[in-house]
Amino acid sequence: MKNTLKKENSIIDEAISQDYKYGFVTDIEQETIPPGLSEDVIRVISAKKGEPDWLRDWRLKSYKNWGKMKNPSWAHITYPSIDYQSISYYSAPKEKKELKSLDEVDPELLETYNKLGIPLQEQKMLAGVAVDAVFDSVSVATTFKEDLKKHGIIFCSFSEAVHNHPNLVKKYLGSVVPMTDNFFAALNSAVFSDGSFVYIPKGVRCPMELSTYFRINAANTGQFERTLIVADEGSYVSYLEGCTAPMRDENQLHAAVVELIAHKDAEIKYSTVQNWYPGDKDGKGGIYNFVTKRGTCLEDNSKISWTQVETGSAITWKYPSVILKGDNSKGEFYSVALTNNHQQADTGTKMIHLGSNTSSTIISKGISAGKSQNTYRGQVKIMKNAENARNYSQCDSILIGSECGAHTFPYIDVRNPTAKMEHEASTSNIGEEQLFYCNQRGLSTENAVSLIVNGFCKEVFKELPMEFAVEAQKLMEVSLEGSVG
Amino acid sequence: MNYLQRQFHALLDHCLDERKEIRSLRKTAFDRFNQLGFPTKKWEEWQFTDFSEIRKNEYRLAWGKDLPKIPDKIPGLIPDTYSIIIINGHYQPQLTKLPTGVSVKSHEDFSQIDGDEYSLNGNQNPFLALNTALMNSEISLIVEPDSIIEKPIQIIHLTTALSDQFMNHPRLVFQIGRNSQATLVEHYIGETKIPYFVNPVTQVSIDENASLNYIRILEEDIFGCHTATTNYILKNDARLNTTSFSSGAKLFRHDIKLDFAGDGGEAVFNGLCLTEDQQHHDQHVIVDHQQNFCQSRQLFKYILAEKSSGVFNGKVVVRKNTKQTDADQSNRNLLLSPSALMNANPQLEILSDDVKCSHGSSTGELDDDAIFYLQTRGIDSETAKSLLIHGFANEIIEKVKPISIQDYIHNQFTDWLS
Numbered sequence: 001m002k003n004t005l006k007k008e009n010s011i012i013d014e015a016i017s018q019d020y021k022y023g024f025v026t027d028i029e030q031e032t033i034p035p036g037l038s039e040d041v042i043r044v045i046s047a048k049k050g051e052p053d054w055l056r057d058w059r060l061k062s063y064k065n066w067g068k069m070k071n072p073s074w075a076h077i078t079y080p081s082i083d084y085q086s087i088s089y090y091s092a093p094k095e096k097k098e099l100k101s102l103d104e105v106d107p108e109l110l111e112t113y114n115k116l117g118i119p120l121q122e123q124k125m126l127a128g129v130a131v132d133a134v135f136d137s138v139s140v141a142t143t144f145k146e147d148l149k150k151h152g153i154i155f156c157s158f159s160e161a162v163h164n165h166p167n168l169v170k171k172y173l174g175s176v177v178p179m180t181d182n183f184f185a186a187l188n189s190a191v192f193s194d195g196s197f198v199y200i201p202k203g204v205r206c207p208m209e210l211s212t213y214f215r216i217n218a219a220n221t222g223q224f225e226r227t228l229i230v231a232d233e234g235s236y237v238s239y240l241e242g243c244t245a246p247m248r249d250e251n252q253l254h255a256a257v258v259e260l261i262a263h264k265d266a267e268i269k270y271s272t273v274q275n276w277y278p279g280d281k282d283g284k285g286g287i288y289n290f291v292t293k294r295g296t297c298l299e300d301n302s303k304i305s306w307t308q309v310e311t312g313s314a315i316t317w318k319y320p321s322v323i324l325k326g327d328n329s330k331g332e333f334y335s336v337a338l339t340n341n342h343q344q345a346d347t348g349t350k351m352i353h354l355g356s357n358t359s360s361t362i363i364s365k366g367i368s369a370g371k372s373q374n375t376y377r378g379q380v381k382i383m384k385n386a387e388n389a390r391n392y393s394q395c396d397s398i399l400i401g402s403e404c405g406a407h408t409f410p411y412i413d414v415r416n417p418t419a420k421m422e423h424e425a426s427t428s429n430i431g432e433e434q435l436f437y438c439n440q441r442g443l444s445t446e447n448a449v450s451l452i453v454n455g456f457c458k459e460v461f462k463e464l465p466m467e468f469a470v471e472a473q474k475l476m477e478v479s480l481e482g483s484v485g
Numbered sequence: 486m487n488y489l490q491r492q493f494h495a496l497l498d499h500c501l502d503e504r505k506e507i508r509s510l511r512k513t514a515f516d517r518f519n520q521l522g523f524p525t526k527k528w529e530e531w532q533f534t535d536f537s538e539i540r541k542n543e544y545r546l547a548w549g550k551d552l553p554k555i556p557d558k559i560p561g562l563i564p565d566t567y568s569i570i571i572i573n574g575h576y577q578p579q580l581t582k583l584p585t586g587v588s589v590k591s592h593e594d595f596s597q598i599d600g601d602e603y604s605l606n607g608n609q610n611p612f613l614a615l616n617t618a619l620m621n622s623e624i625s626l627i628v629e630p631d632s633i634i635e636k637p638i639q640i641i642h643l644t645t646a647l648s649d650q651f652m653n654h655p656r657l658v659f660q661i662g663r664n665s666q667a668t669l670v671e672h673y674i675g676e677t678k679i680p681y682f683v684n685p686v687t688q689v690s691i692d693e694n695a696s697l698n699y700i701r702i703l704e705e706d707i708f709g710c711h712t713a714t715t716n717y718i719l720k721n722d723a724r725l726n727t728t729s730f731s732s733g734a735k736l737f738r739h740d741i742k743l744d745f746a747g748d749g750g751e752a753v754f755n756g757l758c759l760t761e762d763q764q765h766h767d768q769h770v771i772v773d774h775q776q777n778f779c780q781s782r783q784l785f786k787y788i789l790a791e792k793s794s795g796v797f798n799g800k801v802v803v804r805k806n807t808k809q810t811d812a813d814q815s816n817r818n819l820l821l822s823p824s825a826l827m828n829a830n831p832q833l834e835i836l837s838d839d840v841k842c843s844h845g846s847s848t849g850e851l852d853d854d855a856i857f858y859l860q861t862r863g864i865d866s867e868t869a870k871s872l873l874i875h876g877f878a879n880e881i882i883e884k885v886k887p888i889s890i891q892d893y894i895h896n897q898f899t900d901w902l903s
Binding site: 074384397399400401402403404405406407408409410411412413414415416417418419420421422423424425426427428429 | 529805806818820821822823825826827828829830831832833834835836837838839840841842843844845846847848849850
C-alpha cells in the first residue's frame with residue numbers, strides 16, 4: 001500500500017514538474033525573460049543553464065528565505081528603495097556589437113584609458129573593438145589554460161563547474177556565505193547568473209595570477225556574480241578581480257557573492273580593483289554595488305588576504321571578511337576606498353577569531369572628496385576559545401573639500417583575556433603646509449594632492465600585484481580629478 | 486497593566502496639586518516611553534545590554550515614608566567639601582552646606598519646566614522619557630556668574646535601609662554662570678540588600694568662559710540597577726573636565742551627550758570602570774562638535790574581572806562647515822579573567838574637512854613580559870600584577886583634582902583591588 005502511494009506521488013510530482021517545463025518552453029527561447037522575480041523565474045533561470053535538480057532546489061530555498069528578509073538599513077548610505085520586481089533576472093549572453101576601429105569609441109572613454117596608461121591593443125579590447133591577430137586574447141588565454149591544466153588547477157566559469165565538477169561545487173557552495181546570511185546574499189543565491197570557480201589541488205602553487213580578464217567566457221557574467229575559490233592543503237593562489245578601466249554597465253544593481261576556502265597550510269590572496277560607473281557629477285545614475293565577500297581559514301596555518309581598491313560605483317556596500325577557524329591562521333584586509341562627487345561607500349571587514357594563535361591585520365584608507373560619504377565599518381570578534389589571538393587595525397581617512405564626510409564605525413568584541421587587540425583611527429584633511437611645500441617645488445595643486453593621496457595609500461598598494469599597483473596609482477589621479485580648486 | 490503604569494498613575498494621584506504643565510509633560514513623556522518600550526537586543530545602540538532585570542522586577546516609587554533614620558555618619562562624605570544630601574530620593578536641606586554664589590532649588594519647584602532642560606526633543610532614549618514621566622526628586626544647582634567656588638560641592642544620593650524594592654528618578658540641573666568656576670561631585674551610594682533601581686537625568690549647562698570640574702562616582706550596591714543620562718551644553722569658551730569612576734551596581738548604563746553650542750569650547754572626559762562578579766557596565770558617549778575651534782579629549786578605561794562585562798561606545802560627530810575641530814578618543818580595556826567580556830565601539834562621524842580627529846581602542850590582559858620583569862626584581866607575581874593594574878588605573882586617578890577627591894577615589898580603588 002505504502003509503496004503504491006509513493007509511486008503515485010512520484011508520478012504526480014513528475015507530472016507537475018513536467019508541466020512547468022512545457023509551460024515555459026516558449027519563454028526559454030527568448031533572450032531575456034520579462035522583469036520580475038518569482039519561483040517560476042528561478043526555475044527558468046535554472047532550466048536555461050541546464051542545472052541539476054539540487055542546485056535548482058537550492059536556489060528555490062534561497063528565494064524563500066530572501067522573501068522573509070528585509071533590505072538592510074543600518075549602513076551609512078541613502079538610496080531610493082529598489083523595486084526588485086522591475087529587474088530582469090536573466091539575459092542570455094549577447095554578442096557585443098563590434099566596432100571597426102578606435103575612432104568609433106567615445107572619445108571621453110579613450111582619454112581615460114590614455115591617462116591610465118593602458119596599451120593601445122588592450123584599449124581596443126576593452127572598448128569592444130575587434131582585436132587583430134597581434135594581440136589575441138583568446139589564444140593567450142588558451143595557452144594559460146593549458147598551463148593550468150598541467151598543474152591540475154580548475155579555473156572555469158561557474159556554470160561549467162556545475163556541469164564538470166558538481167561534487168566540488170556541491171560541497172563548497174554556500175559553506176562560507178550561507179543562503180540565509182543577508183538580504184543580498186540570499187538574492188544572489190536565488191538568481192546568480194555566473195561567475196568563476198577555482199580549485200587548487202593539494203600542494204600546488206598556482207604559477208600565475210588568476211584573473212577573470214583571461215577567462216574566455218568572462219564577458220557578461222551579469223549582475224549577480226558568484227565566485228568560489230577552494231585552495232586545498234598546502235596550495236597557493238592569487239586571484240585578481242576587476243579592472244582599472246572604467247566599466248559601463250546597464251545594470252544598476254549588482255549583488256555578488258564571493259566565497260573563499262583555505263584548507264591546511266593553504267593561502268589565498270584576493271585582489272580587487274573596482275571601478276564601476278559612479279554616476280555623473282550630480283550623482284545621477286551609477287551602479288549600486290552590494291557585495292558579500294567572505295573567506296574561511298578552515299584548517300590550521302591557512303591564510304586569506306583581501307586587498308581592495310574601490311573607486312567606482314554610486315554605492316558600495318562591501319565587507320570582505322575572514323573566519324579564522326584553524327589554529328595559527330591569518331587574515332588580512334587592505335583597502336583603499338575613494339569617493340568623489342556624490343558617491344557613497346560603506347565598506348570594511350569582519351575578522352572572526354575562533355582558533356588559537358590566530359592573527360588578523362586591517363589597514364583601511366578612506367579618501368572622500370566632493371560631496372561624497374565614506375564609511376569604514378568593521379568588526380573584530382575574538383571568541384572564547386581563541387587563545388592568544390592578535391589583531392591590529394588601522395583606519396585612516398582623508399577629507400578633501402568641506403562638503404564630504406568620513407566616518408569610522410569599528411565594532412570590537414573580545415571574549416578572551418589572552419587576546420591582544422589594537423585599533424587606531426585618524427581623520428584629517430591635507431595640510432596646508434604639505435600643499436604649500438609641493439607648490440613651492442613646482443608641483444601644481446592637483447599633482448600635489450595626488451602625490452599626497454598616493455603616499456597615504458602606499459601601504460595598501462604595495463600589497464597589490466605589480467601590474468595592478470601601477471594602474472591603481474593612476475586610477476587615484478583620474479578619480480580625484482576636479483576635486484581640487 | 487505593568488508595574489510602571491501602576492506607579493505612574495499612583496504618582497499622578499499623589500501629586501494632584503502639581504502644576505498643569507508638569508502633569509502634561511509627565512503624560513507626554515510616559516506616552517513616549519510606552520511607545521519606545523524597554524530597549525531590546527535589536528536596538529543598535531543598546532544591543533549589548535540586557536534590561537530584563539528592570540523590566541521584570543516590580544519596583545515602586547519612593548515616597549516620604551521611605552525616609553529612614555538619618556545615619557549619624559553619611560557614607561562617602563569627602564572631607565573639606567560643601568555637601569548636598571539626598572537619602573532614598575529625599576533632599577535633606579538641613580544637612581546642606583553651601584557657599585555664597587551657589588543656590589539650590591528642589592522638589593516641586595520645577596522652575597524651568599519650559600526650558601530645554603526638560604524637553605524631550607525627539608530623544609529616543611527610553612530612560613530619559615521614563616525619568617521625565619516619573620521624576621520624583623529634583624535638584625537645581627545654580628552657580629552665579631563671576632563666582633569662583635574654591636571647595637568642591639558634593640551631592641550624595643544615598644540609598645539605604647529599604648523595606649521593599651523601590652526606584653528613584655532624580656532630576657538634576659546644573660547651571661554654571663558666566664566666568665564662574667566650580668567643582669561638582671555627583672556621588673551615588675547604595676547600602677542595602679534589596680533590589681532597587683535608580684534612573685537619574687543630569688542636565689549641565691556651562692555659560693561663556695565658565696569652567697566646571699565634574700566628578701561622578703558610582704558606588705551603588707550590587708543589588709542596584711543604575712541607568713543614567715547626562716547632557717552637557719557648552720557655550721563660548723566654556724571648559725569642562727569630567728571624571729567618572731564607577732565600581733558599583735549590578736547593571737550600569739550611562740548615556741552621555743555633549744553639545745558644543747559655542748566656539749572655542751574644551752571638554753575632557755576621563756573614565757574608569759571597575760567590574761567584577763556578574764556586573765555589567767555600559768557607557769555611551771556622543772560628543773557633538775557643532776561649532777568652531779572646539780577641542781575634546783576622551784579616555785575611558787575598563788578593568789574587568791570574573792564574569793563581568795563592559796561596553797564602550799564613543800562617538801565623535803563633526804558637523805558640516807565647522808572649523809578647526811580637534812577631537813581625540815581613547816579606550817583601553819584590561820581583562821583579568823577568561824570569562825570577562827568587552828565590547829568596544831569607538832566611532833567617528835565627520836562631515837567637515839578642517840579637522841584633526843583620532844581614536845584608538847585596545848583590549849588585552851596584563852603583559853606577561855612586564856610581570857616577568859618585576860618577578861626578576863624579586864617581586865612576587867601577585868604584587869607584580871596589582872602593581873601593573875594600579876599603574877593602568879592611575880593614569881585616570883592621578884588626573885583627578887582636588888587632592889581630597891583623588892585620595893577618596895584612590896582608596897576606593899585600592900579596596901576594590903584587594
